[in-house]
Amino acid sequence: MNEITATLTRLLPIAALVVSGWWLARRKIIASELSKPLCDLAFLLLIPAYLFPKLYGSDLGRLFDLTAIGAYAAVAITGMVIVATLCLRRAELGPADTALRMMAACQVNTAYFAIPVFVQLFGDATPIFPILILQVCLLTVVVLTVLEFARTDHETHRHPAVTVTRSVGAALATPVVVACVAAIVANLASWPVPESVLSGLSFAGDAASPVALIALGLHLGGSTLRLRGATPDENAVIVFKCAILPSMVYGVTEYVVRVDDPWPAYLTVLAAMPTPQNVFVLAGRYNVGLDFAGSVVVKTTVVALVLLPVWTLLMT
Template sequence: MNGVAGTVIQLVPIAVLVVAGWWLAHRKIIAAEVSKPLCDLTFLLLIPAFLFPELYASDLRQLFDIQAIATYAGVSLTGMVIVGGLCRRFTNVGAAGTALRMMAACQINTAYFAIPVFVQLFDDAAPVLPVLVLQVCCQTVLVLIILELAENHRTAGRHPAVSVARSVTAALTTPVVIACAAAIACNIMSLTVPETVLSGLSFAGEAASPVALIALGLHLGGSTLRLRGATPDENAIIVVKCVIFPLMVFGLAEYVLPISDPWPAYLTMLAAMPTPQNVFVLAGRYGGDLDFAGSVVVKTTFVALLLLPVWTTIVM
């Protein structure tokens, strides 16, 4: 019980900030729409400011454990393919709907959820960074390509090659990727970054976790939690994201492959994070199922919060 109680106590600040944001939006003290500029601020400025000094000062060989990251990548990409195949076989959601369900089932909320959780539980968000880079540069690119090709087919617009190039460019030119690439380059080449720059970025980056959690709460406060009328595929995606995916990662990392500690715990906790808000953003941008996307983001966030003590007890 001490371990469970200790974990719950560590997670209290995270829950308090999310609930505070939800309450402010629910009581209409702060409009739920404010979550959008706060999310933009976090993603475009605060998270890159947080990532650069973290990566710059890290031991890249230890941080980018090839076997651990390859294991996570293999499970997540395999999961996306399986979910995509099942969607095509048993649903009529189309290519865009399938891509969004692949993303919802096997991608995680890194910037707005995983980083605060890892800071609180492990006092270190560095293990999140390789998975964040993997998602942006690989998984999100795959989803964007499918969405762009589906949009191109629907509108008979640009050439498919142009759509693919646009998708790759959009993913690889985000501030998060640029910050990571710059930090890794400076680290590898042993370039000296002035201390004033690093301290300034760290100062701004310290605000990333609380702002992200409050923004997430505001978003949840403006969403309607639909308990009835949920479609079977929606419920299935929630189970896959919150239970099956982390179990697959844990089983493979802990019992099948010789992955050294503490990476099995890190990878399992990462897999247990909720569906990213980008699913909802992309659903709106590409004319997808907004009701499905919003519901999955909200429900996986609540379920992930409830299950975090369980996963922590299992892996630690």
């Protein structure tokens, strides 16, 4: 009973901030449209500011556990293959629709959701960083490449190498990846970074979690959940993302691959995070599955909030 109370107490600030943003949007005190600039503020400035000093001061040998990262990568890639195989059985779903569903089912909201969750539950968000880099540099590149090829088919016949290069460049140029790579290089090279710079970045980075959670709440407040009329693949993606993927990660890290504690707990809770908002961003950018993407992002966020205490208690 004490563990349940302690877990719920740690998760309460996260739920409170999301609900506050939702209530402010619903009451029209703050326009839900402001979620976009707030998300941009968090993604372009606050989260990179949080990541750099944390990674710079980390023990990279402990943080980059290759066995744990490899196990998670194997599960995520397997999940994407499963989703792609199921999508290919439906003739009405083209390559772009399939790529969007692969991303929605197997990638997680690290920046806006996982960081505050890990800070509250484990007191440390650094275990997220290797998976964040894996997700952006590998999984997102696969999705972007498929989307770029699909767009090429409808626009111009671009050389495949150009398409892949464009996809890789788009993934690696994100501020989060730039901050992570810069911190890792500075850490490995033992380059001195002035304490005033690190403290200034930490000061700005401390605002990342509350700003991201309130922005998420504003987004939810301005969204309309379609409980009826949801497509079968939409419901299947939600179930896969919120229940099957974390179960697969738990099974592999506990019973298949020898992963040292506390990595099974870290990876299972991380896999239980909702679909990233980037799915909605990419859907708009490539003009494919916009309603599907918006609905899945909202619904997986709600379901993840409900199931998070269950996954947390299972791993403690």
